[in-house]
Amino acid sequence: MKRLIIALLVGGMVFGAAFAAAAALNVSAPAIQAGGVTDLVCDDDGVDVSTIGFEWSDADDAYVVTGVIVTGIHTDCDFISVTLTDNSGFEIETMALGGVSGSATLTPSGTVKVEDLGDIHVLLTGTP
Numbered sequence: 001m002k003r004l005i006i007a008l009l010v011g012g013m014v015f016g017a018a019f020a021a022a023a024a025l026n027v028s029a030p031a032i033q034a035g036g037v038t039d040l041v042c043d044d045d046g047v048d049v050s051t052i053g054f055e056w057s058d059a060d061d062a063y064v065v066t067g068v069i070v071t072g073i074h075t076d077c078d079f080i081s082v083t084l085t086d087n088s089g090f091e092i093e094t095m096a097l098g099g100v101s102g103s104a105t106l107t108p109s110g111t112v113k114v115e116d117l118g119d120i121h122v123l124l125t126g127t128p
Helices: 002-023
Strands: 031-034 048-057 062-073 077-085 091-098 102-106 119-126
Touching: 048 119, 062 077, 062 119, 077 102, 091 102
Parallel strands: none
Antiparallel strands: 031 119, 048 062, 062 102, 077 091, 077 119
């Protein structure tokens, strides 16, 4: 029983020290938001993925994504990142662009087959 109490006390002290060290850090970053959140900082009415461009690729013998157009981006937002994932939620491609306002067209750097595309995640950042 003594060992258990000592182990719990030591564990509590280690946790407390780590928590105190983390609380002392001065972290500064722009606000980050994603769709589905109602209290957004740089774009309170959200954005739309208005178009997913695709074309047939003979080399891949499949339709491939050629671009993603996001519209409705507020002027307070200055950076956008779009991540394409498969049906299991694994990242296929991430595209990013700074200096955005109004709309943004992002183009994959690699080959993304339309048949592999499961979801699109949009991340906006801006200075509140």
